[in-house]
Structures are given as C-alpha cells and as structure tokens.
Amino acid sequence: MLHIARKCATQISGLRRLSTALLQDKALIDGKWVSAASGKTFEVYNPATGSIIAHVPDMDSTDAQKSIEAAKKAFYSEEWSGLTAKERSGLLKKWFRLLEQNRPEIAAIMTAESGKPINEAIGEAVYGDSFVEWFAEEARRIYGEVIPGPVPNRELFIMRQPIGVAGLITPWNFPHAMITRKAGAALAAGCTVVIKPAEDTPLTALALGKLAQEAGIPNGVINIVTSGREHAPAIGELFCKSPDVAGISFTGSTQVGKILYRNCADGIKRLGLELGGNAPFIVFNSANIDKAVDGAMVSKFRNCGQTCVSANRFLIQENVFDEFASKLKERVEGLRIGDGANSEVKVGPLINKMQIDKVAHFVEDAVSKGATVITGGGRLKELGELFYKPAIITNIKPNMVLYTEEVFGPVISLMKFKTEDEAVKIANDTQRGLAGYFFSEDVQQIFRVARKMEVGMVGINEGLISTAEAAFGGIKESGLGREGSRHGIDDYVYLKYMCVGNL
Ligand code: NAD
Numbered sequence: 001m002l003h004i005a006r007k008c009a010t011q012i013s014g015l016r017r018l019s020t021a022l023l024q025d026k027a028l029i030d031g032k033w034v035s036a037a038s039g040k041t042f043e044v045y046n047p048a049t050g051s052i053i054a055h056v057p058d059m060d061s062t063d064a065q066k067s068i069e070a071a072k073k074a075f076y077s078e079e080w081s082g083l084t085a086k087e088r089s090g091l092l093k094k095w096f097r098l099l100e101q102n103r104p105e106i107a108a109i110m111t112a113e114s115g116k117p118i119n120e121a122i123g124e125a126v127y128g129d130s131f132v133e134w135f136a137e138e139a140r141r142i143y144g145e146v147i148p149g150p151v152p153n154r155e156l157f158i159m160r161q162p163i164g165v166a167g168l169i170t171p172w173n174f175p176h177a178m179i180t181r182k183a184g185a186a187l188a189a190g191c192t193v194v195i196k197p198a199e200d201t202p203l204t205a206l207a208l209g210k211l212a213q214e215a216g217i218p219n220g221v222i223n224i225v226t227s228g229r230e231h232a233p234a235i236g237e238l239f240c241k242s243p244d245v246a247g248i249s250f251t252g253s254t255q256v257g258k259i260l261y262r263n264c265a266d267g268i269k270r271l272g273l274e275l276g277g278n279a280p281f282i283v284f285n286s287a288n289i290d291k292a293v294d295g296a297m298v299s300k301f302r303n304c305g306q307t308c309v310s311a312n313r314f315l316i317q318e319n320v321f322d323e324f325a326s327k328l329k330e331r332v333e334g335l336r337i338g339d340g341a342n343s344e345v346k347v348g349p350l351i352n353k354m355q356i357d358k359v360a361h362f363v364e365d366a367v368s369k370g371a372t373v374i375t376g377g378g379r380l381k382e383l384g385e386l387f388y389k390p391a392i393i394t395n396i397k398p399n400m401v402l403y404t405e406e407v408f409g410p411v412i413s414l415m416k417f418k419t420e421d422e423a424v425k426i427a428n429d430t431q432r433g434l435a436g437y438f439f440s441e442d443v444q445q446i447f448r449v450a451r452k453m454e455v456g457m458v459g460i461n462e463g464l465i466s467t468a469e470a471a472f473g474g475i476k477e478s479g480l481g482r483e484g485s486r487h488g489i490d491d492y493v494y495l496k497y498m499c500v501g502n503l
Pocket of ligand 1: 171199234251274275307308
C-alpha cells in the first residue's frame with residue numbers, strides 16, 4: 001500500500017524532494033478520498049525497476065456512476081458554474097500556483113510511474129501547469145455576441161454556456177498535461193468533471209486532484225475514478241451512455257476513440273478526440289542539417305518515443321540523406337538509457353510489456369520484409385524488462401507496419417526521396433493527420449509544403465511545437481476538436497441564441 005510507495009519513492013536516486021503528502025492511494029469522489037465499492041485495488045508499477053509503487057482503488061461502473069452523480073450535483077448546485085468568471089479564474093490561478101510550488105514532487109511521481117526521465121517530467125509539469133494558468137486567464141474571456149437584428153424591435157444575442165458534466169479519459173504518456181489540458185478548459189467554462197486516468201499512471205492524477213482540493217475548488221467539481229484495464233471499457237461506455245454526462249474528451253488510441261465515437265452516437269453526445277498520429281518528418285536539400293538532427297532527436301526520443309506527435313516516418317531528400325543519417329547515428333548512439341530517476345538519463349523504459357512487445361514486433365516485421373538496421377534495436381534486458389535500444393532503420397517500404405502505424409517507441413524509420421511532390425505524397429499517405437514536420441530554408445517551399453500537408457499541426461524547422469497558446473489536434477482519423485488555445489474551451493460550452501423582441 002502507501003508505505004511501499006513511500007519507501008520506493010524515497011529510494012529514487014536523483015530526486016531530492018519527494019513529497020509523500022501528494023502520493024494518494026484513494027480515488028476522489030465528491031471531495032472525499034475513497035476506496036472502490038468492491039474494495040478491490042490494482043498495482044501501480046515503476047516501469048524502470050518493476051517494483052510496486054502503490055495499490056489504488058480498482059473502481060468499476062458503480063463507482064463511476066457515483067462520481068457522475070457527484071459531478072452533476074456540483075454542477076447544478078452552481079457552486080462552480082454560478083461563480084463569476086473572475087472568481088473561477090481566481091481559484092484556477094490558486095491551483096496553478098500550488099502546482100507550480102509542487103513541481104518537483106509531481107515530476108518525481110510522474111517519473112516513478114511513467115518512467116520518463118526526471119528532466120522531461122519537470123518539463124511536462126511546466127507544460128501541464130501552463131494549461132491551468134492559460135485557462136484561468138481564458139475563463140474571463142468566454143464572450144458572447146450581440147448581433148444586429150434583421151427587423152426593428154429585435155435584439156439578438158449569443159451566449160456561451162457550460163455544457164454540464166464532462167467525462168475525461170486520459171492516457172499514460174503525459175499523465176499530467178493530458179489532464180490539465182482538458183480539465184483546465186472544462187473548469188474555466190464552468191463545467192464539472194469526472195476524470196478516468198490511465199491505469200499505468202493514476203498517481204499523478206490523484207496528486208493533481210489533491211492540489212485542486214487545497215486550492216479550494218469545491219467538492220464534486222473534480223472527481224477522479226481510478227480503475228484497472230479490465231473496467232475501463234465499462235466506465236467508458238457509462239460515460240457515453242449516461243444522460244448526466246454532457247460531453248466526453250478522450251486522448252489515447254484510435255481504436256478506443258472509435259469505440260467511444262460509436263457509443264456516443266445514440267445520445268448524440270459531444271466528443272473530443274485526440275488520437276494517434278503517424279507524423280512525417282521531412283528534411284529537404286535546403287535544410288540546415290544540424291538543426292534537422294536536433295529536431296529529429298527532440299521529436300523522436302521525448303518520452304522514449306511514446307508521444308502522439310512524435311516523428312514516425314523520416315523522409316530525407318537524396319542529396320542530404322548520408323549526412324543526415326550519419327549525424328543522426330552518432331547522436332542516437334550517444335543517448336544514455338536507464339532509470340529516468342537519474343538526471344543524466346535521456347531515454348527511459350517503455351511504459352509496459354504491451355508497448356515493448358509492440359515496438360519489437362514493428363522492427364521484426366520491417367527486418368523480415370527487407371529493412372536494414374543502421375544502429376540499435378533489441379531489448380536491453382540488462383537494464384530491465386522494459387528497455388529497448390534506440391534504433392535507426394532504413395529501406396522502409398509501405399508494406400511495413402513501421403510505415404503504416406505509429407511505433408510509439410524509440411525507433412527512427414528513414415526513407416530517401418527525390419522530389420518535393422514525392423515527399424508530400426508519402427507524408428500524406430496515411431489516415432492519421434495529427435502532426436507533421438519539415439526542415440527547409442527555402443521560404444517559398446515552406447509555405448507551399450505547409451499548405452499541402454494533411455495534418456492539424458505542422459512544425460517547420462522545429463521538432464517540439466506543443467504549447468498552451470496554440471490549438472492542438474488532428475484531422476482524418478487523428479481526432480475531433482482542438483485542445484489548448486482559445487479554441488480549447490469550445491468542447492465545453494454550447495452556444496445559446498437569445499432573441500429579444502417587441503421591446
Ligand atoms: P488506450 O487508448 O487503450 O488507453 C487510453 C485510455 O483509455 C486509458 O485511460 C484507458 O484505461 C482507457 N481505455 C481503454 N479502453 C477503453 C475503452 N474501451 N473505453 C474507454 N476507455 C478505455 O491506449 P493504450 O492501450 O494505453 O495504448 C495503445 C496505443 O494507443 C499506443 O501504442 C499508442 O499508439 C496509442 N496511444 C496514443 C496516445 C495519444 O496521445 N494519442 C496516448 C496513449 C496511447
């Protein structure tokens with residue numbers, strides 16, 4: 001139980017301040033820290049060491065129903081939606097300040113349960129906190145419209161109103177930011193939320209909830225239902241079918257996103273989806289190759305490649321292919337791999353057995369179909385069960401899963417191309433359209449290619465593009481809606497048209 005977590009946490013090297021006060025082993029419903037109604041728990045592991053960090057409530061749809069009722073009660077009590085925008089903004093700012101003050105502790109929890117290197121975890125904490133700050137500011141700018149009427153004596157208005165209870169389902173790869181990017185927007189709009197964090201990383205979610213409570217966000221406004229893998233589908237279905245849940249926001253696999261989309265059809269329920277990508281990363285002859293290599297490293301190896309916007313297919317123009325490949329090889333071979341609690345480590349473990357098996361399968365599939373391994377590949381059992389050696393693979397063909405699917409791991413697939421048209425065609429040859437990157441110093445090419453790329457986000461001479469100020473989201477099968485930016489509020493408000501006549 002929690003004592004194991006405390007012992008484990010204090011053993012993590014490289015972490016000077018780990019606040020055990022933020023390690024919660026109960027879920028949060030209606031302001032109370034509770035066990036599952038069934039009394040069951042599930043284990044949370046440290047993927048670097050395989051040790052158990054904590055046991056948390058293995059909740060099912062009975063508990064999820066209670067949390068929906070708590071969120072509904074809190075919404076209709078108007079303790080939150082009835083506050084002025086300035087008051088809501090003030091409480092969100094308080095939450096932000098507490099998050100900021102507790103960054104090292106939150107980062108330590110993230111590293112322990114997700115395996116991401118501690119410096120990246122701190123980076124995620126900064127990024128995650130920025131959504132609470134951003135939406136605290138946006139809360140005061142959820143403006144309506146006054147429309148000139150078409151006939152005399154008629155005034156037309158549009159108001160933006162909170163939808164009600166929002167169900168938020170989040171993944172393990174960004175255990176902090178995927179929650180605050182959704183919850184920050186929902187709360188700013190005046191909604192109340194039920195959060196179902198990923199089974200691999202519930203502890204970060206609970207720590208965020210604890211600080212929200214300390215900030216004075218009223219009971220029932222944020223509810224957190226922890227559950228093991230087994231109960232996730234039933235909880236997801238309940239969110240989709242419950243008339244008391246007004247909207248759902250999901251980040252995760254395209255496969256689960258499609259299930260939720262189907263299940264939301266009957267209730268015509270609002271749904272925001274942030275799903276998988278298959279990002280192209282193009283390096284044109286005109287590019288600065290050193291900058292392109294820097295961009296490739298940051299885009300690919302952040303979070304061990306387990307990022308939906310991670311570059312997946314590297315398309316390199318023939319004149320610069322050899323230079324790019326050899327500089328990249330040197331950098332990849334210099335990566336330090338290990339337990340992310342050590343601040344020198346750049347690449348940690350994969351999150352779980354399913355992920356490492358998937359990565360290994362993708363590489364085996366490519367090699368069996370004629371791909372060549374330039375460097376790396378293979379499991380690093382001497383470090384632990386979930387470590388995979390960063391790899392560069394070339395001679396990639398469209399019949400390989402490395403080409404058609406996102407690998408979600410530390411593997412670079414290199415392809416050579418001749419012309420710009422060919423590169424754009426390959427880049428767009430996917431049903432995923434989340435992010436895309438290209439490196440070019442030719443201004444006309446920059447605008448031409450940016451327009452042609454079928455993605456929701458494009459990085460030009462940049463490998464790291466996500467920020468609270470800009471709209472995050474995809475097209476095609478990569479999702480619906482946008483998070484962050486002023487558009488991030490849209491999923492949590494509806495437009496109400498008001499016609500005032502005969503004045
Ligand atoms: P997943 O989609 O299965 O899980 C994401 C979240 O959905 C978790 O909270 C999980 O408990 C929940 N979930 C699982 N099944 C559900 C269901 N039927 N209904 C409702 N919720 C459900 O993702 P995963 O298994 O953790 O990873 C599988 C693949 O998904 C990865 O290899 C990667 O390609 C992709 N992925 C993408 C992102 C992203 O940011 N877009 C994040 C995580 C995983």
